[in-house]
Amino acid sequence: xxxxxxxxxxxxxxxxxxxxxxxxxxxxxxxxxxxxxxxxxxxxxxxxxxxxxxxxxxxxxxxxxxxxxxxxxxxxxxxxxxxxxxxxxxxxxxxxxxxxxxxxxxxxxxxxxxxxxxxxxxxxxxxxxxxxxxxxxxxxxxxxxxxxxxxxxxxxxxxxxxxxxxxxxxxxxxxxxxxxxxxxxxxxxxxxxxxxxxxxxxxxxxxxxxxxxxxxxxxxxxxxxxxxxxxxxxxxxxxxxxxxxxxxxxxxxxxxxxxxxxxxxxxxxxxxxxxxxxxxxxxxxxxxxxxxxxxxxxxxxxxxxxxxxxxxxxxxxxxxxxxxxxxxxxxxxxxxxxxxxxxxx
Numbered sequence: 001x002x003x004x005x006x007x008x009x010x011x012x013x014x015x016x017x018x019x020x021x022x023x024x025x026x027x028x029x030x031x032x033x034x035x036x037x038x039x040x041x042x043x044x045x046x047x048x049x050x051x052x053x054x055x056x057x058x059x060x061x062x063x064x065x066x067x068x069x070x071x072x073x074x075x076x077x078x079x080x081x082x083x084x085x086x087x088x089x090x091x092x093x094x095x096x097x098x099x100x101x102x103x104x105x106x107x108x109x110x111x112x113x114x115x116x117x118x119x120x121x122x123x124x125x126x127x128x129x130x131x132x133x134x135x136x137x138x139x140x141x142x143x144x145x146x147x148x149x150x151x152x153x154x155x156x157x158x159x160x161x162x163x164x165x166x167x168x169x170x171x172x173x174x175x176x177x178x179x180x181x182x183x184x185x186x187x188x189x190x191x192x193x194x195x196x197x198x199x200x201x202x203x204x205x206x207x208x209x210x211x212x213x214x215x216x217x218x219x220x221x222x223x224x225x226x227x228x229x230x231x232x233x234x235x236x237x238x239x240x241x242x243x244x245x246x247x248x249x250x251x252x253x254x255x256x257x258x259x260x261x262x263x264x265x266x267x268x269x270x271x272x273x274x275x276x277x278x279x280x281x282x283x284x285x286x287x288x289x290x291x292x293x294x295x296x297x298x299x300x301x302x303x304x305x306x307x308x309x310x311x312x313x314x315x316x317x318x319x320x321x322x323x324x325x326x327x328x329x330x331x332x333x334x335x336x337x338x339x340x341x342x343x344x345x
Contacts, residue, residue: 002343003056003123004322009046012323017056020119020127024071027130029081032142034121034319035060036339037150038175040110041329042267055112058341059085061121062136062145072130082145082299084132085109086290087118101156101292108290122322124343134295137303143316143340144302147309150338151302152294153264154180158188160288161237161262166191168230170254171211173241174202176312176338177264179209181239183307186210192229196222196250201335208311217250226254234259243267252278252285260284312337319343 003017043051062082092103110120167190171178174197194213195206203214215225234256243265251261301307314336325339
């Protein structure tokens with residue numbers, strides 16, 4: 001089969017590779033659409049330490065079941081599916097308690113690190129265990145289904161965060177995850193959703209998908225603008241969807257006393273933390289790791305047209321042209337949000 005292979009850091013090659021061989025509990029899927037995640041882009045240059053070459057990246061995808069292993073039950077060839085990005089064991093201590101995203105032997109498709117290597121979906125075919133499959137509802141396209149994973153990451157962050165009717169939320173970062181958070185949070189009945197980003201194009205998209213206000217910190221003080229919009233108190237909750245020190249500060253300083261801040265971005269391993277500010281204002285800080293069971297809800301919301309992917313979708317391109325789109329994302333060209341790659345039929 002053809003695949004887009006990270007052969008060395010910053011070197012992506014579209015080439016022939018062996019078809020994936022199934023274990024008894026796995027299915028082989030003919031990939032119809034696969035999205036480029038920001039973590040793939042950071043993995044391309046080696047900065048994340050999570051994409052050691054050679055590896056086929058890609059964990060946001062959809063397709064059609066091509067073959068099933070001997071132990072697979074309830075699934076058959078020809079069904080249109082998407083699948084969780086997380087591969088986990090069903091008998092794990094955390095899985096049994098409803099936290100498979102924290103499981104001891106958790107693996108992510110398209111990741112290659114010191115602990116494991118699991119080729120992903122930038123290929124004609126990908127294999128996954130059948131217990132992470134999800135059937136596509138009627139009316140949900142393969143492109144929409146390939147965007148369920150980041151939407152579910154946003155949904156997981158929203159579900160973890162204590163929200164009340166008419167609350168004000170700050171979302172720092174208007175990339176794919178931040179825009180997903182905005183769409184999901186809007187459905188929760190928030191009063192104001194304030195999006196913060198350096199790119200005006202992304203802020204315009206944030207407005208299209210539900211943000212009531214936008215702030216570009218290069219043009220005005222985020223903290224001062226937030227105070228103006230919140231009776232000089234600060235927001236009730238904040239979501240940090242970038243993962244660097246400056247945006248962490250924006251999220252924490254943008255909320256009121258007693259507020260909650262949910263951290264979703266995951267770029268910088270270590271950063272400065274305003275301990276005294278957080279303690280004296282009794283701010284609740286929590287991390288949000290990937291997703292955990294939100295796929296069915298997001299798929300249903302897509303089928304009911306409660307989530308609109310069109311503002312988030314930048315490009316649909318052939319998988320054979322994937323390398324050039326990786327480089328465009330890496331170089332931050334055109335403020336791209338989501339690029340979907342499609343293997344040739």
